[in-house]
Amino acid sequence: MxxxxxxxxxxxxxxxxxxxxxxxxxxxxxxxxxxxxxxSKRLTQVQRIQLFLEQVKSPFSRKDYLQHFKDLSTASASRDQ
Structure with missing residues (x-):
């Protein structure tokens, strides 16, 4: 100040x-x-999953995961699960 x-x-x-x-x-x-x-920092696979699980109830689908991480490819979403 x-x-x-x-x-x-x-x-x-x-x-x-x-x-x-x-x-x-x-x-x-x-x-x-x-x-x-x-x-602009990219999250690791583990960080993405932890963040997602903190915010979403389980069980969840790949579609739920992709809706949460809109810039993620379907292949990456499949690997993350």
């Missing part, structure tokens, strides 16, 4: 919001990069 205050104060002194906006955009950019990295 102190860094944001610094940029806000600097912008106020200059009479322009450019520095503060650039600072805030850099923070947003970093957060989006972190989010993209976190969501």
């Amino acid at each position: 102190h860094i944001a205050w610094y940029w806000l104060t600097a912008s106020d002194k200059e009479g322009k919001s450019t520095r503060f906006i650039e600072y805030m955009l850099s923070i947003i950019d970093k957060v989006l990069d972190d989010l993209l990295q976190a969501t």
Whole structure:
């Protein structure tokens, strides 16, 4: 918060919001990069099954599994079961 205050104060002194906006955009950019990295990680077969079992009642079908993991191929779903 102190860094944001610094940029806000600097912008106020200059009479322009450019520095503060650039600072805030850099923070947003970093957060989006972190989010993209976190969501693009591929789960292992074991991690997928554990995640699925935590959220779904058993017994379950391959169709249920594929509905949960929409980007998974039918061959991978079959191997996972």
